[in-house]
Amino acid sequence: MGRQRWWWLLTVAVAAVVVGAGAQETCSDIVPAAPRRGAWMSLASFAGGGGGGDGRTLSTAAFQAAVASIERRRAPGGALLYVPPGVWLTGPFNLTSHMTLFLARGAVIRATQDTSSWPLIEPLPSYGRGRELPGGRYMSLIHGNGLQDVVITGENGTIDGQGSAWWDMWKKGTLPFTRPHLVELMNSSDVVISNVVFRDSPFWNIHPVYCSNVVIRNVTVLAPHDSPNTDGIDPDSSTNVCIEDCYISTGDDLIAIKSGWDEYGVAYGRPSSHITIRRITGSSPFAGFAVGSETSGGVEHVLAEHLNFFSSGFGIHIKTNTGRGGFIRNVTVSDVTLDSVRYGLRIAGDVGGHPDDRYDRNAVPVVDSLTIKNVQGQNIREAGSIKGIATSAFSRICLSNVKLNGGAPVRPWKCEAVSGAALDVQPSPCTELTSTSGMSFCTNSL
Numbered sequence: 001m002g003r004q005r006w007w008w009l010l011t012v013a014v015a016a017v018v019v020g021a022g023a024q025e026t027c028s029d030i031v032p033a034a035p036r037r038g039a040w041m042s043l044a045s046f047a048g049g050g051g052g053g054d055g056r057t058l059s060t061a062a063f064q065a066a067v068a069s070i071e072r073r074r075a076p077g078g079a080l081l082y083v084p085p086g087v088w089l090t091g092p093f094n095l096t097s098h099m100t101l102f103l104a105r106g107a108v109i110r111a112t113q114d115t116s117s118w119p120l121i122e123p124l125p126s127y128g129r130g131r132e133l134p135g136g137r138y139m140s141l142i143h144g145n146g147l148q149d150v151v152i153t154g155e156n157g158t159i160d161g162q163g164s165a166w167w168d169m170w171k172k173g174t175l176p177f178t179r180p181h182l183v184e185l186m187n188s189s190d191v192v193i194s195n196v197v198f199r200d201s202p203f204w205n206i207h208p209v210y211c212s213n214v215v216i217r218n219v220t221v222l223a224p225h226d227s228p229n230t231d232g233i234d235p236d237s238s239t240n241v242c243i244e245d246c247y248i249s250t251g252d253d254l255i256a257i258k259s260g261w262d263e264y265g266v267a268y269g270r271p272s273s274h275i276t277i278r279r280i281t282g283s284s285p286f287a288g289f290a291v292g293s294e295t296s297g298g299v300e301h302v303l304a305e306h307l308n309f310f311s312s313g314f315g316i317h318i319k320t321n322t323g324r325g326g327f328i329r330n331v332t333v334s335d336v337t338l339d340s341v342r343y344g345l346r347i348a349g350d351v352g353g354h355p356d357d358r359y360d361r362n363a364v365p366v367v368d369s370l371t372i373k374n375v376q377g378q379n380i381r382e383a384g385s386i387k388g389i390a391t392s393a394f395s396r397i398c399l400s401n402v403k404l405n406g407g408a409p410v411r412p413w414k415c416e417a418v419s420g421a422a423l424d425v426q427p428s429p430c431t432e433l434t435s436t437s438g439m440s441f442c443t444n445s446l
């Protein structure tokens with residue numbers, strides 16, 4: 001064999017191995033690649049006579065002017081707004097369509113703690129009021145409504161909510177309205193959020209609501225475990241959402257799929273569907289992966305896989321309530337490792353409060369076809385509980401290859417108003433899940 005041919009064969013073999021190893025699934029087919037942006041501008045050129053990026057001068061007007069200029073210019077392919085290294089203190093601002101917000105390495109967009117510079121916006125129609133308090137709610141730090149083709153990315157720059165001022169108001173009961181998110185995009189499509197760090201959000205971190213085609217990948221989300229309601233990523237009444245390769249450690253659920261609240265969510269009727277979540281690592285005093293409890297528009301066609309949670313309250317928490325209505329169906333959670341988690345799994349029909357007392361007591365949610373498979377847990381305290389609603393038993397709940405171990409014997413499963421099947425489950429499953437008839441919905445060949 002000629003030397004060249006030998007090299008060629010070796011190259012092909014190495015390439016095959018590399019491609020094989022790299023052939024893990026990704027979110028890349030969810031959103032078309034953003035076009036090459038026809039314009040590039042730096043936030044510094046909108047910051048006036050210096051002072052921007054010093055951590056003290058307020059840059060709200062600079063962000064707003066930069067976004068307005070992108071909107072006016074309508075450059076072919078849109079525009080990129082470059083946030084240079086430095087600490088850019090700002091109040092909330094809107095994004096626009098066809099733009100990339102790019103945070104350089106060492107760039108920090110830091111939210112002002114002066115709550116008077118946070119505008120109030122309307123409550124979401126699917127919630128009927130602010131999530132925490134009646135009335136409107138504070139606009140998110142970075143906000144967008146009705147946009148297409150929006151990218152937030154960079155070189156691991158930081159979006160810092162300085163949430164402690166808000167957490168204190170919450171703890172003291174002096175909060176006048178519902179706290180703001182770090183990023184909220186409403187009614188928007190083709191959204192990518194990647195390669196940035198979210199820190200200390202006042203409330204939920206990243207909230208896509210009424211959106212489609214959303215990719216969130218390779219982000220870090222951090223907040224102290226004792227910070228109230230700092231959910232990591234909450235896809236809400238949104239479709240085609242893909243979240244992958246994130247590290248999230250906060251004070252509430254790391255990822256929670258939602259779709260509106262009681263009678264308001266039922267009336268709005270907008271489900272969350274086709275949600276893919278993979279390769280998420282992190283820690284929460286509440287749940288690693290959650291659905292609910294606001295699921296009144298329905299949640300379906302969810303796949304969450306390759307999850308790795310440690311030092312957490314719940315591994316997986318699927319939660320709803322009477323009055324929610326809606327449904328949770330066709331949810332698969334697979335390939336999960338848990339370490340030092342209090343409850344491996346909880347599926348519950350009695351979680352979360354109501355927006356007001358006008359909710360419909362007959363609006364019971366339908367929960368059907370949930371598959372939890374290939375879960376390995378160590379240092380687990382309780383296997384968990386699966387409790388449906390007496391008038392709406394949860395059906396086709398499948399646990400397959402779920403092995404939960406503990407330092408002490410793991411406390412057993414608790415089940416009520418539920419039917420389904422269990423294969424290879426430790427500790428041994430509750431009798432509600434041991435029916436052997438018609439369990440084609442639950443096999444461990446997958």
Ligand SMILES: *[C@@H]1O[C@H](CO)[C@@H](O)[C@H](O)[C@H]1NC(C)=O
Pocket residue numbers: 064092093094119144145
């Ligand atoms: C943000 O955009 C909305 C329209 O979606 C507008 O009503 C609001 O005034 C804008 N807010 C700021 C602070 O620019």
Ligand SMILES: *[C@@H]1O[C@H](CO)[C@@H](O)[C@H](O)[C@H]1NC(C)=O
Pocket residue numbers: 145146147187
């Ligand atoms: C959603 O945004 C689109 C523009 O993309 C707009 O035409 C539509 O009216 C918006 N819907 C709502 C409910 O605001």
Ligand SMILES: *[C@@H]1O[C@H](CO)[C@@H](O)[C@H](O)[C@H]1NC(C)=O
Pocket residue numbers: 154155156157195196218
């Ligand atoms: C993830 O983000 C970091 C910076 O935050 C970057 O260095 C790295 O290349 C990114 N990885 C991928 C696969 O995009």
Ligand SMILES: *[C@@H]1O[C@H](CO)[C@@H](O)[C@H](O)[C@H]1NC(C)=O
Pocket residue numbers: 156197220
């Ligand atoms: C990005 O920043 C986070 C938080 O500081 C850090 O944990 C992570 O390692 C950084 N990633 C890269 C690729 O620099």
Ligand SMILES: *[C@@H]1O[C@H](CO)[C@@H](O)[C@H](O)[C@H]1NC(C)=O
Pocket residue numbers: 274275300301302303330
């Ligand atoms: C269940 O959801 C998955 C996406 O996670 C989808 O591919 C599949 O078609 C759905 N199955 C049914 C029966 O709708």
